[in-house]
Amino acid sequence: MLLAAGLAVVRFDRPARRVLFSVGMLVGLAVLYPLANLFRNERSRADLRLGLDAYYTWDFDGFQQTVNAVFHARVEGHTWGHHLLSALLFWVPRSWWEEKAIPAGNAVAAGRGYEFQNLALPFWAETYVEFSLVGVVVLFFCYGMLARRLDRAAAGSPAGLGTAVAIVFAAFHIGLLRGPLGAQIPFVGAAFAVLVLAVAGWHGPRWRLTRPPEEVGAAVDRGGADPRPRVVILADWWWPQEVGGAERSARSAARELARFAEVTVVVPAAAPSTYADGPLTVHAVRRPFARRVHDDTRVRRGLEFLTGWTLPWVASGLTRRLRAVRPDVVVAGNISRTGPWLPRWVGRRGLPYVRVFHDLSDTCWRRSRMRDGRICATVCGDCVVKALMLRRVTPDDAVAVCVSGFVRDDLVGVGLTTPEASLVGHPLVGPAEPVAAPPPRTTDTGLVVGYLGRVSPVKGIESAIRTAAAYARNTSTEVTVLVAGAGPADYARTLAESADDAGVELKMPGHLDVDAFCAAVDVVLIPSRWLEPFGRVAVEVGRSGLPMLVAPLGGLPEAAAVSGGTYGFADFDDPEAAAVALADLLAGGRPGREAPTSSPPAATLDQQVAAAVRRALDRTTAPTHPGPSEPPPEPDAPEAAAEPPPEADGAEPTVTVGARRTEPGGRS
Incomplete structure (x- = not known):
């Protein structure tokens, strides 16, 4: 844990610090590690060896235990995760799990007849005992991937849970490789559990233990680039x-x-x-x-x-x-x-x-x-x-x-x-003045009712077909439904069957651009069944002047209102009523609408996103940002046209940042 604390405090982003750390570790292994025997027992203190003399022994612990592990696996067979699972579940009492394995190092030493069995077992040797040579390759590949992820987390700034996990893992890395896992994981697991609970449960101010890496050049001008x-x-x-x-x-x-x-x-x-x-x-x-x-x-x-x-x-x-x-x-x-x-x-x-x-x-x-x-x-x-x-x-x-x-x-x-x-901010807006209707098509194909957009059941296309069929019956008019868009093939077949049952002709040319679509139809239906957040098609079609019959759901009424076009509303769940509304719309009426009133020009989504970003930047120490135009006012108090030229000026929107939100249900 002291090593982990040192790794957390000291930064290693400079070569000199990395060299000093490496030298310190070597000195620690050569001097401090042998001195640690003073704290073991009387026998260790009597046989204390220092310096190079500490390494003049016949103890080849890691190699010897690796050989013992191979012998143990050949005699007893592989254990297929029994020791690993027992180590991970160290907190389960043996009284609840009588078959819980002892540490693998003890089992290997007992198999060789050693009197003293509390021996280390290198991680690769324990992996071989558990999962054979194939398991060694697979597990150490995953171990390397984990180490790479933790290296990246440790290099991040500011410090977070990933940084803390990487530091603690680095400190315990030596013990984990020395093994056995049954003796190491109880300490490592407890440390990780405390760490994760402490960091995840901390809701106070960030401690800012790390600093961002230094940039090349002046920080103010980002290196002058x-x-x-x-x-x-x-x-x-x-x-x-x-x-x-x-x-x-x-x-x-x-x-x-x-x-x-x-x-x-x-x-x-x-x-x-x-x-x-x-x-x-x-x-x-x-x-x-x-x-x-x-x-x-x-x-x-x-x-x-x-x-x-x-x-x-x-x-x-x-x-x-x-x-x-x-x-x-x-x-x-x-x-x-x-x-x-x-x-x-x-x-x-x-x-x-x-x-x-x-x-x-x-x-x-x-x-x-x-x-x-x-x-x-x-x-x-x-x-x-x-x-x-x-x-x-x-x-x-x-x-x-x-x-x-x-x-x-x-x-x-x-x-x-x-x-x-x-x-x-609306994704699209129409012109400030109402759009004149285009001249009628000079063809003898009867009325062409169009739908433009994604071909999906939530778009209500089947309701549009039934509405067109009801209009054809009521007015004895030949009606063709043109559906422009892409969608699943099975749903396209469903639409074709619906058109056959309703007795109207259906054309599905696939994707068409807005101009080509508007040139091919007389009226547009937007019969969505779900709560459309806005409705780009309503604006795209409305700007052409074509009449639109719109489902009054979600944001579709707003989209139709800012399009500048001619539109009316209808409940497409009632095809007969929708057909009556369609006839009223084609006759110049405004079904489902109140008398038109003048409304201020709407702001676009592009303008409002830019306004929000500028305001956020104004609260930081970010460099001054030259911009071609100031952001527009809010929709309820505009001072500029809906689509101002780049040089137009407008007032900054009023945004209260940090305003307290309310929880669902009205709780503050």
Whole structure:
């Protein structure tokens, strides 16, 4: 333990210190170790040997016991983990487990007929007795991997649980290799248990026993290379593996940050890689049991989920990359693939933290807030657990940026943020003035009803088909449904069967860009069944002027409102009523809407993320960051257009940092 304390206090980042430590260890082995015999017994004190004379003996303990271990295995057979399991379960009384093994060194010495049997047994010899030569190769390979991980943890700064474990392991390393494990693990295990409980249970201020490594050049200007602040973005997926609108929005916000900061993206991956995404540097860090693609096998998805939320070490590679970058501020988007461990790491190091909420995944294990085909209007008991876990690891001074007021209100309700500590920024906004409808198509194909987006059951495409069929029956109009998007092949077959049963023509050309899609349809249906956090499609289509019939769920009403287009609302669970609303919309009405009122221009997600990062940087000692524009005002009091030019000025948003959040249920 004294050695462990010395390793914890002394830094070895300089060659001179490493040399002095090595010399000290050699002197200790040559002088202090023989002197330790003074404290054994009278016989040892009488036969005390010092200096080189201490090594002029016939005692070849390690080699002799290795030979004895091979002989013991040949005579008695391999024990296949009996001694190892007994050592790990040292705290189980022998009265409960009568077959509990004695230390392997004693067993090997007894097999050779030694009177004194309390002998050491090198780790490799004990491994051979337990698992044969193959076990020696496999176990020592794993032992080397563990040592490499602990070396990296010891090199990290500031000190954490990994650093403490590495230091204690290094001190006990000599005893573990000397063996036997049955005699060593009771001491080592007790020390590790006390260490883990003490560090994990400590909720006071960090002790800051270690200092960050010295940088080359002046710390103020980062060596004179790049005075811009360092921003790290955490995400579940990144280009080119984009899943949906959330990934596109996160990428757009990152490029906005790159205008005044050095931006690094860190994402989990099945295989490591580093690549450039325009001005961004992307580190895909290997995460154990990670999915290779978003729609991976069910087994792979399950393994990723279970390990991500139960095993902290699955995020160790990402935290090492974070430590290497040494960010001035951390921006996190969707990070469910690594559980709560990354925000906990950020909070314990006191780094400024900006959380961008692209959806409701922090309040639902399923992300969609649907259960058994029904929408969960409130957070259910199972999902409250997830919200509480993330609430506890989120830094108190974190700033939240939400893609819609709907998302912010929901997160405020479960205590993940407060109105004072959050901003609302829409991923897309339309023009300030209403968009004129495009000229009607000059074809004789009848009415073409379109759907654009991901082809998935939660998107309500079957309801759109039934609505189109009801409209065709009511108006005696030939109707074609065009579904543009990608999805599972079996669901595409289900849609085709639904269209045949309803008596409407279905076209599924696959992915289409927005312009091509809008040129091919007369009206657009957005019949989502789940609580859409925003709804990019509503803005993309609304900016074209096409009429839209929208399900009034989640953030879709906000998206339709900021699109500048013509829209109405309908309950797609009632196809007949939705068909009536569709006819009203095509006739120039606004079904389901109140009279239009003027509203201030909305701020974009890019602008609000930049505003939150700037405010976080203003609270640190980060270097001054030149920026092309000041961030926009909050949505409720704007002073600039929805998409201002780079040189436009706007007021800083008001964000109360460190505001006290409330626990789910209203507890403060």
